[in-house]
Amino acid sequence: MMGRSVSFVRRLGASVVDGIWRLGFATRFMVLLLVYSGQSFRRLHLTIREIYFSGVLSLLIIIVSGLFVGMVLGLQGYETLQRFGSGDALGVLVALSLTRELGPVVAGLLFASRAGSAVTAEIGLMKTTEQLKAMDMMAVSPIARVVAPRFWGGVISMPFLAAIFSTMGVVGGWLIGVVFIGVDAGAFWSQMQAAVDFRYDVLNGVIKSVVFGVAVSLIAVFEGYDCTPTAEGVSRAITRTVVSSALAILALDFVLTSFMFRG
Amino acid sequence: MSFDPTHDEPLVCLKDVHFAYGERSILKGIDLSVRRGQVVAIMGGSGSGKTTLLRLIGGQLRASQGEVRVAGSDLSRLGRNDLYALRRRMGMLFQFGALFTDMTVYDNVAFPLREHTDLPPEVVRDLVLMKLDAVGLRGAGALMPAELSGGMARRVALARAVALDPMLIMYDEPFAGLDPISLGVVGQLIRRLNDALGASSILVTHDVHESLEIVDYVYFVSDGRIVAAGSPDEIRASTDPFVHQFVHAEIDGPVPFHYPAEPIAQALLGGRG
Numbered sequence: 388m389m390g391r392s393v394s395f396v397r398r399l400g401a402s403v404v405d406g407i408w409r410l411g412f413a414t415r416f417m418v419l420l421l422v423y424s425g426q427s428f429r430r431l432h433l434t435i436r437e438i439y440f441s442g443v444l445s446l447l448i449i450i451v452s453g454l455f456v457g458m459v460l461g462l463q464g465y466e467t468l469q470r471f472g473s474g475d476a477l478g479v480l481v482a483l484s485l486t487r488e489l490g491p492v493v494a495g496l497l498f499a500s501r502a503g504s505a506v507t508a509e510i511g512l513m514k515t516t517e518q519l520k521a522m523d524m525m526a527v528s529p530i531a532r533v534v535a536p537r538f539w540g541g542v543i544s545m546p547f548l549a550a551i552f553s554t555m556g557v558v559g560g561w562l563i564g565v566v567f568i569g570v571d572a573g574a575f576w577s578q579m580q581a582a583v584d585f586r587y588d589v590l591n592g593v594i595k596s597v598v599f600g601v602a603v604s605l606i607a608v609f610e611g612y613d614c615t616p617t618a619e620g621v622s623r624a625i626t627r628t629v630v631s632s633a634l635a636i637l638a639l640d641f642v643l644t645s646f647m648f649r650g
Numbered sequence: 651m652s653f654d655p656t657h658d659e660p661l662v663c664l665k666d667v668h669f670a671y672g673e674r675s676i677l678k679g680i681d682l683s684v685r686r687g688q689v690v691a692i693m694g695g696s697g698s699g700k701t702t703l704l705r706l707i708g709g710q711l712r713a714s715q716g717e718v719r720v721a722g723s724d725l726s727r728l729g730r731n732d733l734y735a736l737r738r739r740m741g742m743l744f745q746f747g748a749l750f751t752d753m754t755v756y757d758n759v760a761f762p763l764r765e766h767t768d769l770p771p772e773v774v775r776d777l778v779l780m781k782l783d784a785v786g787l788r789g790a791g792a793l794m795p796a797e798l799s800g801g802m803a804r805r806v807a808l809a810r811a812v813a814l815d816p817m818l819i820m821y822d823e824p825f826a827g828l829d830p831i832s833l834g835v836v837g838q839l840i841r842r843l844n845d846a847l848g849a850s851s852i853l854v855t856h857d858v859h860e861s862l863e864i865v866d867y868v869y870f871v872s873d874g875r876i877v878a879a880g881s882p883d884e885i886r887a888s889t890d891p892f893v894h895q896f897v898h899a900e901i902d903g904p905v906p907f908h909y910p911a912e913p914i915a916q917a918l919l920g921g922r923g
């Protein structure tokens with residue numbers, strides 16, 4: 388019994404020390420990332436290339452998902468609203484749901500699983516095959532050359548992806564509500580225009596997507612850079628990226644929403 | 651950072667170097683020197699600390715005790731910028747090449763030139779073609795690393811390592827996994843490039859016969875210590891039991907065949923009381 392307790396305390400202590408060490412490493416990594424970002428911006432083509440890989444190549448999944456989410460919102464929203472005789476307010480429901488919440492959150496989750504996992508895998512494999520070490524031995528900082536462009540590529544892409552997701556969602560809602568169900572098109576668009584405030588709704592949604600972009604990109608590059616350089620280590624790092632990003636997005640969304648939309 | 655151009659001082663000098671990963675001691679008092687123009691091999695069994703030694707010389711690790719000097723600079727006193735300035739005059743060939751997989755062969759060799767010089771693209775092109783020609787791969791510039799054989803990848807990595815005409819070239823297991831022809835080619839390239847550049851080279855390798863053909867001096871490392879050293883002829887003629895076992899690939903000797911255990915009779919009978 389005593390032996391088990393000692394073993395438990397020892398394991399607990401080891402995991403706490405490991406956690407603190409990892410936190411310190413992550414903080415140092417973040418500082419270095421910001422320090423080397425200047426170098427990365429001076430060679431803008433590297434960041435533009437990453438915007439292409441993280442942003443442009445995520446467009447298809449964002450457009451298709453946005454369209455379907457909007458279509459589901461149209462169906463469910465109309466079903467609920469018409470019970471209260473407010474079917475014409477479908478446009479408001481679709482637009483506010485998307486700009487305030489679903490756009491940034493779902494786009495962030497999709498971005499984490501499409502681009503975040505790819506960034507972790509790429510950096511992790513570069514570490515496993517000693518490419519990062521080779522770069523460092525050539526007196527080229529891997530953080531400046533590999534990590535920072537991928538981080539900024541993600542941060543810049545994310546708000547655009549969220550905006551495109553919301554736009555496609557509105558199109559999906561219009562398609563179901565106006566084209567298929569027969570909600571009046573004038574009411575759909577005019578009520579939406581009257582109810583959606585640019586600063587309060589749209590801008591807060593954009594701020595959310597920027598925060599999610601920073602969180603997901605930071606987690607993705609850190610997990611790749613910190614992974615154990617083996618096939619299993621890279622696979623675990625990818626899993627951690629997707630899980631941590633999803634949790635970070637949902638937790639940050641709650642915090643941001645509680646500050647932004649207090650009624 | 652100081653640089654002493656006198657050719658009498660060794661380019662690389664290790665004095666009483668100790669290194670440990672946590673509580674696991676890897677190097678236990680290494681003394682080693684590499685003179686300018688020399689090709690030196692560091693040999694030893696797996697886990698003997700050879701690659702750690704190379705990482706200490708490259709400044710990737712710091713000695714826990716002792717002194718590592720390269721071109722007159724004590725690596726433990728160098729800041730990041732000075733270390734990077736020194737590394738610009740070093741080249742390193744990793745075990746499997748470590749080529750950048752998202753770049754062509756041409757771009758891999760051009761990488762250090764583009765990063766560290768402001769040369770116009772035409773000059774970079776000429777230099778890259780010269781380096782690729784030196785390793786016999788001028789026609790392979792457009793290929794991606796995934797399209798290369800192991801030997802070709804090693805030669806491209808060699809061209810990249812010498813792109814900036816370094817004063818010191820380090821090789822981590824340059825012969826591992828190569829067929830006999832590629833092995834001979836890489837071996838000869840190491841010697842020829844070292845002499846052509848007037849550089850010094852350090853090879854960490856298991857390949858006794860190929861290495862003894864091309865190096866000027868050999869250090870044997872075992873259990874974190876230098877256990878033997880000498881010229882290739884001295885090594886071939888050595889009666890030292892460790893060197894003899896290593897050079898002639900004998901299965902038993904100072905490096906035992908059996909992992910430490912109780913005698914087999916005791917193990918077999920012990921369980922039957």
